[in-house]
Amino acid sequence: MTAPVVPHFAPLSDADARTLGSVAQDLLDQLARVTDEPGQVARTYLSPAHARSIDLVGAWMRMRGLATRVDAVATLSGRREADIAPETAKTLLLGSHIDTVLDAGKLDGCLGVVAALLAVEEIDRLGVKLPFAVEILAFGDEEGVRFPTALSSSSAVTGTYRREWLEVRDRDGRSLGDALADFGCDTDRIEDACIDPAGVLGFLEVHIEQGPLLEHWGLPLGVVTSIAGQSRFSFSLQGVAGHAGTVPMDLRRDALTGLAEMALTVERIGRQGTSGLVATVGRVEVKPGAGNTVPGRVEATLDVRAGADAPRLVAIDRIRHEAERIAARRGLGFELHRHIDVPTCPMDEALQEAFARSVASLGLDVRRLPSGAGHDAMAMARAFPAAMLFVRSKDGISHNPKEWSSPDDIGLGIEALTRTILDLAERHGGGTT
Numbered sequence: 537m538t539a540p541v542v543p544h545f546a547p548l549s550d551a552d553a554r555t556l557g558s559v560a561q562d563l564l565d566q567l568a569r570v571t572d573e574p575g576q577v578a579r580t581y582l583s584p585a586h587a588r589s590i591d592l593v594g595a596w597m598r599m600r601g602l603a604t605r606v607d608a609v610a611t612l613s614g615r616r617e618a619d620i621a622p623e624t625a626k627t628l629l630l631g632s633h634i635d636t637v638l639d640a641g642k643l644d645g646c647l648g649v650v651a652a653l654l655a656v657e658e659i660d661r662l663g664v665k666l667p668f669a670v671e672i673l674a675f676g677d678e679e680g681v682r683f684p685t686a687l688s689s690s691s692a693v694t695g696t697y698r699r700e701w702l703e704v705r706d707r708d709g710r711s712l713g714d715a716l717a718d719f720g721c722d723t724d725r726i727e728d729a730c731i732d733p734a735g736v737l738g739f740l741e742v743h744i745e746q747g748p749l750l751e752h753w754g755l756p757l758g759v760v761t762s763i764a765g766q767s768r769f770s771f772s773l774q775g776v777a778g779h780a781g782t783v784p785m786d787l788r789r790d791a792l793t794g795l796a797e798m799a800l801t802v803e804r805i806g807r808q809g810t811s812g813l814v815a816t817v818g819r820v821e822v823k824p825g826a827g828n829t830v831p832g833r834v835e836a837t838l839d840v841r842a843g844a845d846a847p848r849l850v851a852i853d854r855i856r857h858e859a860e861r862i863a864a865r866r867g868l869g870f871e872l873h874r875h876i877d878v879p880t881c882p883m884d885e886a887l888q889e890a891f892a893r894s895v896a897s898l899g900l901d902v903r904r905l906p907s908g909a910g911h912d913a914m915a916m917a918r919a920f921p922a923a924m925l926f927v928r929s930k931d932g933i934s935h936n937p938k939e940w941s942s943p944d945d946i947g948l949g950i951e952a953l954t955r956t957i958l959d960l961a962e963r964h965g966g967g968t969t
């Protein structure tokens with residue numbers, strides 16, 4: 537007679553949550569030390585530190601009995617086969633990303649990979665028989681920092697990779713296609729990275745909230761309802777470089793002052809929007825970039841997001857229109873390229889309920905919240921049922937070395953993920969010891 541696992545669903549003691557969270561923090565600290573910038577966390581897509589992080593996380597996966605592989609866009613995966621009818625069993629996908637922004641914190645993305653690893657370890661420790669395989673994915677291109685292609689690695693898994701992305705270039709002029717080849721990836725095989733949705737139960741991602749709501753509510757965990765849509769652009773302004781001492785003010789075609797006016801316009805349009813509209817000029821490169829030269833060219837980025845699609849699309853039209861007017865008035869050439877356009881993405885209702893049951897089983901209030909940040913789950917949702925669980929962030933800070941969540945909250949997040957997997961196992965005819 538096999539015993540169902542549900543009776544062990546009881547509130548977790550504070551000490552147990554803290555212990556689990558401390559184990560996770562130790563792994564997160566080790567991963568944070570794998571960086572391209574000494575003294576900072578910086579691990580962009582296909583960098584030397586990205587390669588070393590794949591080695592490290594891959595070793596952690598193999599130590600836990602997972603079979604690892606790296607696909608044609610450098611996503612690392614670790615697979616645990618089903619215990620019951622493995623030949624016909626479906627797969628539950630877990631994970632998040634191991635790339636980071638520049639001067640990042642330790643948690644964004646990496647928590648979802650570490651939480652998945654420790655949840656699988658806990659299931660093995662309990663000796664539970666799973667009626668599905670579990671595959672942990674560690675994506676490499678979520679942030680879109682090195683190349684203007686956020687979510688490209690999760691897009692490959694869903695068969696929505698766009699081959700024209702291989703032509704985009706980093707700041708050094710290296711194309712994504714060449715960078716993948718240098719990394720040892722075979723770009724002729726990107727289609728092989730696609731996972732057949734027919735064999736997938738869903739995708740679960742644990743992530744820090746990166747905002748202040750859970751802290752405001754006094755809750756460690758929250759179930760995500762939807763992810764804000766996002767559009768990302770690069771744009772350039774072409775003026776005329778000239779001598780800062782000789783070109784009179786009224787004869788200048790200064791690309792940087794044009795950019796400054798545009799950035800203020802972006803801010804004004806962002807403030808006027810609804811549904812949590814936000815609009816950001818996040819990177820600016822001034823050329824030639826000398827103190828005694830009128831800036832001749834500026835290259836910059838634009839990021840526009842909202843909790844609903846219409847306000848985002850209206851804002852983009854307004855920004856484009858105003859930017860063209862500013863450029864024409866100042867005699868500047870203006871080019872705008874859209875690299876990313878991901879609609880607002882609702883999370884799967886049934887998987888939200890599974891997360892909610894687990895959070896409730898921990899004796900916690902279940903609160904739901906939308907995500908303003910983008911996540912791999914929004915690319916995964918194109919092909920699979922996808923859901924996210926947020927862990928409270930201290931002061932709502934993220935994309936910043938001060939990013940922090942307490943070991944207690946991290947431990948609760950891992951336990952909630954573990955219980956969600958067990959809950960799904962029972963509903964699929966397994967989950968016994």
Ligand code: GLV
Pocket residue numbers: 678679908909910911
């Ligand atoms: C990812 O962190 C994003 O939302 O930009």
Ligand code: MN
Pocket residue numbers: 633644645678743910911
């Ligand atoms: Mn993230």
Ligand code: MN
Pocket residue numbers: 637644679935
């Ligand atoms: Mn991020």
